[in-house]
Amino acid sequence: MNELVFFINNVVIAGSVTGSIYAIGAVGVTLIFSIMRFAHFAHGDMMTFGAFMVLLLTTLFPQAGAAIGVPTPLIMLPLAMVLTAALAVGIDRAFYKPLRAHGVKPIVLVIGSLGVTLMLQGLIRLFAGTGGESLYVDDRKEIFRLALPIEGVRVPVVITEPQLYLFVLTLVAVVGLHFFLSRSRLGKAMRAMSDNPDLAQASGINTNTIVAVTWVIAGGLAAIAGTLLSLDVTFKPDLSFFLLLPIFAAAIVGGVGHPYGAIAGGFVVGFAETLAVFNWSVLLRPFRDSLPEWLSLPGNLAFVGTEYKIVVPFFILVVILVWRPTGIFKGKVI
Amino acid sequence: MSAIIDVRHVNKAFGGLKVINDCSLQVERGSITGLIGPNGAGKSTLFNIIAGALPLDSGQVLLDGEDITNHPADELFHKGLLRTFQIAHEFSNMTALENLMMVPPRQAGENLFATWFKPGLVGREEAEVRRRALEVIDFVGLHHVRNELAGNLSGGQKKLLELGRTMMTDARVVLLDEIAAGVNRTLLGDLVSNIERLNREMGYTFLVIEHDMDMIARLCDPVIVLAQGSVMVEGTIEEIQNNPEVIEAYFGSTTA
Numbered sequence: 001m002n003e004l005v006f007f008i009n010n011v012v013i014a015g016s017v018t019g020s021i022y023a024i025g026a027v028g029v030t031l032i033f034s035i036m037r038f039a040h041f042a043h044g045d046m047m048t049f050g051a052f053m054v055l056l057l058t059t060l061f062p063q064a065g066a067a068i069g070v071p072t073p074l075i076m077l078p079l080a081m082v083l084t085a086a087l088a089v090g091i092d093r094a095f096y097k098p099l100r101a102h103g104v105k106p107i108v109l110v111i112g113s114l115g116v117t118l119m120l121q122g123l124i125r126l127f128a129g130t131g132g133e134s135l136y137v138d139d140r141k142e143i144f145r146l147a148l149p150i151e152g153v154r155v156p157v158v159i160t161e162p163q164l165y166l167f168v169l170t171l172v173a174v175v176g177l178h179f180f181l182s183r184s185r186l187g188k189a190m191r192a193m194s195d196n197p198d199l200a201q202a203s204g205i206n207t208n209t210i211v212a213v214t215w216v217i218a219g220g221l222a223a224i225a226g227t228l229l230s231l232d233v234t235f236k237p238d239l240s241f242f243l244l245l246p247i248f249a250a251a252i253v254g255g256v257g258h259p260y261g262a263i264a265g266g267f268v269v270g271f272a273e274t275l276a277v278f279n280w281s282v283l284l285r286p287f288r289d290s291l292p293e294w295l296s297l298p299g300n301l302a303f304v305g306t307e308y309k310i311v312v313p314f315f316i317l318v319v320i321l322v323w324r325p326t327g328i329f330k331g332k333v334i
Numbered sequence: 335m336s337a338i339i340d341v342r343h344v345n346k347a348f349g350g351l352k353v354i355n356d357c358s359l360q361v362e363r364g365s366i367t368g369l370i371g372p373n374g375a376g377k378s379t380l381f382n383i384i385a386g387a388l389p390l391d392s393g394q395v396l397l398d399g400e401d402i403t404n405h406p407a408d409e410l411f412h413k414g415l416l417r418t419f420q421i422a423h424e425f426s427n428m429t430a431l432e433n434l435m436m437v438p439p440r441q442a443g444e445n446l447f448a449t450w451f452k453p454g455l456v457g458r459e460e461a462e463v464r465r466r467a468l469e470v471i472d473f474v475g476l477h478h479v480r481n482e483l484a485g486n487l488s489g490g491q492k493k494l495l496e497l498g499r500t501m502m503t504d505a506r507v508v509l510l511d512e513i514a515a516g517v518n519r520t521l522l523g524d525l526v527s528n529i530e531r532l533n534r535e536m537g538y539t540f541l542v543i544e545h546d547m548d549m550i551a552r553l554c555d556p557v558i559v560l561a562q563g564s565v566m567v568e569g570t571i572e573e574i575q576n577n578p579e580v581i582e583a584y585f586g587s588t589t590a
Binding site for chain 2: 189200201202205
């Protein structure tokens with residue numbers, strides 16, 4: 001049973017954490033793609049920017065959370081979401097909108113976003129330095145150890161406070177997004193524009209507004225993902241940049257332009273990663289005695305070493321695209 | 335009668351190809367004006383310019399005396415200038431009914447605040463929009479496919495849906511781009527009577543591009559003939575059909 005708890009800690013919880021973060025990131029990428037038809041490479045750094053804003057605000061007002069009884073970074077998150085959304089809209093106005101106005105090909109926008117990536121990373125490094133910082137400035141990171149009431153189980157299920165927040169916020173974001181897209185007219189207008197931009201405009205939908213709304217949502221979600229990731233580990237200027245590729249893999253696996261697909265893709269990629277680096281030897285250990293003599297159990301039995309974790313999303317990507325070329329959900333439109 | 339659409343000396347070139355050449359025309363308020371011309375005469379380009387889908391090189395477009403030159407399409411929609419597309423456009427992943435329900439502007443549900451905090455108002459309004467959409471869908475004879483995804487409709491049905499779209503809001507001017515192409519003969523009769531009814535009862539002004547001369551003859555007065563990017567002649571259908579210049583433009587030189 002101890003082995004099973006080990007599995008829960010290292011796969012179920014760890015996979016859900018990675019999956020949630022990939023999912024929130026991939027939703028943003030996929031929304032931007034479905035409205036503006038380009039792959040937004042600066043998305044990872046918008047996540048970092050959101051986390052950086054939280055760090056900044058928390059450092060400025062470290063006591064704010066204590067008054068209400070929640071960690072300060074969480075109080076600062078809504079404010080950081082607003083700031084990141086403003087940054088996203090600002091970046092669009094300054095860099096992408098002029099390009100769109102010239103009617104450039106999507107690849108030009110992609111390269112443009114690569115430039116924005118470098119710029120944002122440079123800016124964040126300039127102010128935050130290159131090292132890691134904990135977002136828990138004045139608070140303590142609670143770690144919950146749930147001992148299972150089963151005899152012989154010594155290892156507790158371990159879950160940290162930010163992980164709990166992550167699960168709750170992911171759920172809220174997903175449900176909220178679902179209602180926004182399916183119920184609100186603005187959401188329907190977004191679906192309309194992703195379906196047929198010309199007709200959307202001829203139906204009186206102001207495409208500029210929709211583009212701005214898309215950036216606001218993508219920016220807000222990016223801030224959530226970046227902050228929760230930084231809460232779980234520590235804040236680093238290049239933290240989310242390294243998530244960019246798995247996030248794109250998640251968006252493509254789910255079906256590009258499909259928000260629910262992106263969520264599914266996020267969890268598929270997240271779990272695949274954790275399952276691939278999990279030490280399966282632990283689960284086999286109880287059966288050690290019944291194994292034949294010539295088969296000895298190695299100390300570490302994982303599909304790939306942790307250092308090759310980045311390979312996994314792409315393996316999944318290839319497998320899923322061969323099986324279903326438009327992603328798990330049929331991609332292209334919301 | 336006064337002109338509701340006034341096109342003044344408009345020019346438009348694509349690269350070196352001059353498509354609209356100092357074109358001036360007026361569409362009278364309350365009329366169903368036909369716009370015909372041989373292929374490549376610039377009909378659709380002129381349409382796109384009026385509808386705000388294409389920027390023009392020089393000239394002016396006025397809607398009811400107001401300068402709308404190079405205004406974006408969504409703004410013109412709110413001013414009551416609607417268009418249909420030559421190749422029918424639809425929101426392929428929404429049902430036919432939802433396509434129509436998209437149209438009415440300024441619904442309470444457009445406001446995020448109202449969406450979350452005034453669900454009653456949004457619900458009532460949506461019920462009203464749905465009622466209207468159901469009426470329109472009956473009107474254009476698409477009742478049986480109202481819950482089909484619009485992308486799965488036939489070409490002719492999509493055209494009818496386009497016409498339905500223009501009926502979901504109080505339009506002043508509707509630009510119909512080859513609405514009859516791909517619609518079968520029996521439906522065509524309905525289409526013509528629907529357009530006439532909208533014109534008579536709701537006071538819509540129509541500007542119609544059409545290749546089907548029967549439809550033009552039944553529907554349009556006056557008819558404007560466009561050739562090589564400018565107006566060649568304007569008049570009733572009889573005048574047009576008997577005009578030697580028009581005959582030559584359409585059929586080449588027939589007299590030896």
